[in-house]
Amino acid sequence: MDESLLLGLYTADAMRQIDLIAIEGIGIPGGHLMERAGLAVAGEILERYEPEEAVVFAGKGNNGGDGFVVARELFNAGVEVTVLTLAPAAEYSGDAKLNLDILGKLGVDVREVFDAEGVPAEHAIMLVEMADVVVDAIFGTGFTGAAKGAAAAAIELINEAPGAVVSVDIASGVGASSGSVHGPAVFADLTVALHAAKIGHFVTPGGTFSGEVVATAIGIPPLCDRDADVWLLTEEGLAPLLVPKGALDHKRSVGTVLVVGGSRGMTGAAHMTAMAALRAGAGLVHAALPQGAGGEKPFLEVITVEVPGAAGQFAAAARSALFEQAAGLKAVAVGPGYGRAEEAQLLVRELLGLGRPLLLDADGLYALGDRPELLADRKLPTVLTPHEGELGRLLGRPAEEVAAQRLECVRSAAQRSGATVLLKGEATIVADPSGRAYVVPTGNPGLATPGTGDVLSGVIVAQLAKGLGATEAACLGAYLHGLAADLAAENAVGTEGMIAGDVIQFLPAAVERLKAGPQEETHEHH
16 A cells, blocks of 8 residues: 555654754744744635634644734734633743734734633623634644643633634644543634644544644645654545456456354344445355354355354354365455354354454454454454454453544554454544554444444455455455445435445445545545
8 A cells, every 4th residue: 555645644743843853954933834824724714714703712832823823814804803812921932922912013802811710701702602713722733631721611612602613733632643532622613734634633532523624734845744654544545456357357356255154143244244245346255154044134146155053153063164165265254243152252263273364353353352462373464343342352441441542552452463453433443563553534423333344344355355465455445335335325325324235235336436536535524
């Protein structure tokens, strides 16, 4: 995967280094960068919202200084602007103080409106209620921890604003390096990222606060940039990974898949994985079901194979049959509707020795317990696709902790297992054992329905069967899966009534969209 075609996401520390190189290494004045930043944000506001009244909340640091420039530019454009500072004027310094003084000379209305306990004055509430646009310039990318006092009160006030909320660089209260949120945070409609996007713009929970994210140049030369190790996936970067069917291809030459799952009462899960693999381009799919479960659901385009089992559950006796099936196919998915009987779980650990690329999901992951290291000896591509609860079990950590530290947890699982790990959810993350991570921008709330994870497994295992590496298959599969959901929402069912079958139906359209080349992309969270 050509990472130069993806959108690199920076940590706060990387952005700090970039700033230092530009200012101290190149000699670009910090005030010049502040000026360019404020001009860019003001330009976005004027173009998008054409406001008559605006309120700018300005913190004590450089982010507040950016806000002062925004206020000046809006004022010069004829907007009625009020600036609400979070500290006395004497506590501002450097370029921020310079731009605050300029506002005073221009006659811009600047007020310090929070008392020692952080309680806003009544007229501040009224100003926010009347504003067409509220600008959040409280904290920049260096923020960590939880907002308190006047900053916390300002954030709560901003979140009650009826007008559009625009954050300068990052929504205040969000950790730029991880997307963590430990206290109140601004819900922005638009975030104008300065120079480059940050991890916290897209990784949840912080990513859900960002609204639409627009990265804007502020005069930092490209030679100042650092290498990223987290990227946002793009159509331009993923399209080259597609392996389309050619005129001379046949069903065995374009990727063959074995799905191991579908215990009694759960055959629908295996069916959806198998059908998704076909819809994502696999040529031949076998579904291995335990004896007694084969007649539950129709598998019209899928070859079903009953393997030895008891009462519709997988058993140790299925081992040789499953190894024989896998030997004739290119990639294997284990887990959808598989079952959690003790003997079935022990069989999963045997299947780790299959000499084929392997995907583990659902009950296949359950069999690992809290020992992702069981996979460490596998040499072939291996993908795990947990949700937050499943990843928590793998790592021996509460699901709530995983939800709060998604990037750190998925990287830990990838490092411990030696596999590529895909953490499902809003802004799905794919991580490889080296720590490199990729954020998936496609998908919508309609995916919150049974079976969509089984569909995802099918799309990814189809890419493994086509010969892609684990990380490439997981990234392409997740992007196509989310894109199919987006197309289903736009063209058929919306998000409220979407079901997994809708996603399967739109997978071919998603593949064709990606084949057609990059579309105009906006990065928005819902």
